[in-house]
Amino acid sequence: MTDRSLRSLVDTALAALANGREQRGGPLPAATPRQVEQTVDAALGHATLPAEGIGDEAALADLVTAVAAGAADPTDPACTGHLHCPPLDVAVAADLVASALNQSLDSWDQAPAATVLEERVIETLGDLAGLPGAAGVITTGGTASTYTALLLARDAAPSPVRVYSSEIAHFSADRGAHLLGIGEVVKVPVDEQHRLDVPHLARLLADAPADSRPVVVATAGTTDFGSIDPLPALAALVRTHGGWLHVDAAYGGGLLFSDTHRDLLTGVELADTVSLDLHKLGWQPAAAGVLLARDPALFEPLARRAAYLNPVDDEDEGYTSLLGRSLRTTRRADVLKIAVTLRALGRRGLGEKVDACLRLAQYSAAAVRARVDLELVADPVLSTVVFRYAGPDGTADDQINGRLRRALLSSGQAVVGRTEHRGRVLLKLTLLNPDATEADVDRVLDLVVAAGRAELES
Numbered sequence: 001m002t003d004r005s006l007r008s009l010v011d012t013a014l015a016a017l018a019n020g021r022e023q024r025g026g027p028l029p030a031a032t033p034r035q036v037e038q039t040v041d042a043a044l045g046h047a048t049l050p051a052e053g054i055g056d057e058a059a060l061a062d063l064v065t066a067v068a069a070g071a072a073d074p075t076d077p078a079c080t081g082h083l084h085c086p087p088l089d090v091a092v093a094a095d096l097v098a099s100a101l102n103q104s105l106d107s108w109d110q111a112p113a114a115t116v117l118e119e120r121v122i123e124t125l126g127d128l129a130g131l132p133g134a135a136g137v138i139t140t141g142g143t144a145s146t147y148t149a150l151l152l153a154r155d156a157a158p159s160p161v162r163v164y165s166s167e168i169a170h171f172s173a174d175r176g177a178h179l180l181g182i183g184e185v186v187k188v189p190v191d192e193q194h195r196l197d198v199p200h201l202a203r204l205l206a207d208a209p210a211d212s213r214p215v216v217v218a219t220a221g222t223t224d225f226g227s228i229d230p231l232p233a234l235a236a237l238v239r240t241h242g243g244w245l246h247v248d249a250a251y252g253g254g255l256l257f258s259d260t261h262r263d264l265l266t267g268v269e270l271a272d273t274v275s276l277d278l279h280k281l282g283w284q285p286a287a288a289g290v291l292l293a294r295d296p297a298l299f300e301p302l303a304r305r306a307a308y309l310n311p312v313d314d315e316d317e318g319y320t321s322l323l324g325r326s327l328r329t330t331r332r333a334d335v336l337k338i339a340v341t342l343r344a345l346g347r348r349g350l351g352e353k354v355d356a357c358l359r360l361a362q363y364s365a366a367a368v369r370a371r372v373d374l375e376l377v378a379d380p381v382l383s384t385v386v387f388r389y390a391g392p393d394g395t396a397d398d399q400i401n402g403r404l405r406r407a408l409l410s411s412g413q414a415v416v417g418r419t420e421h422r423g424r425v426l427l428k429l430t431l432l433n434p435d436a437t438e439a440d441v442d443r444v445l446d447l448v449v450a451a452g453r454a455e456l457e458s
């Protein structure tokens with residue numbers, strides 16, 4: 001690789017990206033799944049691995065154009081389906097460098113400066129979360145962070161663990177518990193505000209077998225409702241029972257940057273482990289997950305000695321290895337884009353973006369209420385707005401909601417989220433675009449109403 005060849009290929013890639021975006025002209029391709037498949041196959045020329053290569057420029061131009069034309073584009077304000085953020089240009093630029101440098105954080109001699117940088121970023125995020133002296137690691141996201149946290153909790157003592165979470169916690173807790181062989185997660189109901197019902201959990205813990213250790217996965221920002229479990233009360237309860245508190249702040253963790261909303265996370269500093277995802281309210285290209293553990297010794301179960309990676313005498317001489325922090329061996333320097341972003345925007349810059357998203361959610365809830373065809377299901381806590389299409393006379397059913405959402409997808413006009421709660425199909429705006437405006441939200445809601453009416457009439 002030379003700087004000149006990279007620069008020219010990046011120019012080609014950016015031109016193809018712009019071309020693909022222009023071809024798409026909206027938040028996602030106006031196409032059925034079959035049509036998307038045909039476009040990708042055509043770009044591949046039906047030869048994903050040709051006998052003879054077609055060359056760098058041609059391969060980049062064809063495929064970048066096709067994938068950009070067929071992308072769900074989180075930079076478009078009508079792309080509101082998921083916790084899928086528009087990445088900051090500065091973070092994308094830093095991420096390109098992470099690829100170009102190809103550092104690997106499993107040993108000092110593959111990533112000298114990046115190893116230091118990851119330690120500094122973890123220290124900073126630990127301080128921000130009120131966990132000074134915490135250890136941590138950059139992960140592939142909330143799923144990996146929660147899995148790792150459950151592993152650390154399981155191995156912290158010999159007695160068996162029993163995992164509890166609210167009934168609307170992210171499924172990664174269930175998957176993690178399953179993979180770790182620690183049984184099914186015990187589901188705790190939520191209250192009217194979609195927060196884990198603490199008295200209910202207290203009764204479950206009182207009745208649990210005496211030799212089991214509770215591991216409570218609290219959510220600070222549920223995927224659908226953005227609700228935040230009562231962290232101080234949960235921490236106190238867990239302490240009484242000698243258990244472990246993991247706070248899944250994959251979504252809500254961004255509030256730590258905001259002077260206005262930081263208080264909603266009070267109690268996170270009482271956790272044993274915390275996950276944050278900066279590819280949600282942190283505007284990083286995926287992946288930028290973070291796991292923090294209050295005490296570095298908690299990472300002990302992951303410690304490994306490999307003669308070719310972290311020999312003792314090297315470590316004794318200060319050649320630090322982060323091998324023992326991660327489930328991965330080869331691990332790219334995702335920390336670079338995070339560190340560059342933290343410095344570029346500062347706490348205030350990031351906090352203002354968080355505030356903008358939460359403000360827009362409040363506006364959106366009012367805009368839903370103002371439309372007779374729509375029914376608001378819950379007041380927003382963070383930046384999601386859960387609602388349904390009820391129709392002019394309130395009789396539109398789940399099927400209509402499902403169909404209208406697919407109609408918006410295949411017309412390429414909007415990506416609206418879909419979920420279910422208490423057996424009903426619901427629609428959702430997930431507002432992670434700090435530059436989106438009230439007019440953008442109005443347009444998406446008008447599209448939902450028009451699509452709903454079209455379905456009712458069809």
Ligand SMILES: Cc1ncc(COP(=O)(O)O)c(C=O)c1O
Binds near residue numbers: 144172250
């Ligand atoms: C609350 C919560 N936890 C965990 C996750 C999983 O995060 P990731 O997709 O980064 O693995 C999500 C994803 O949306 C989430 O909303």
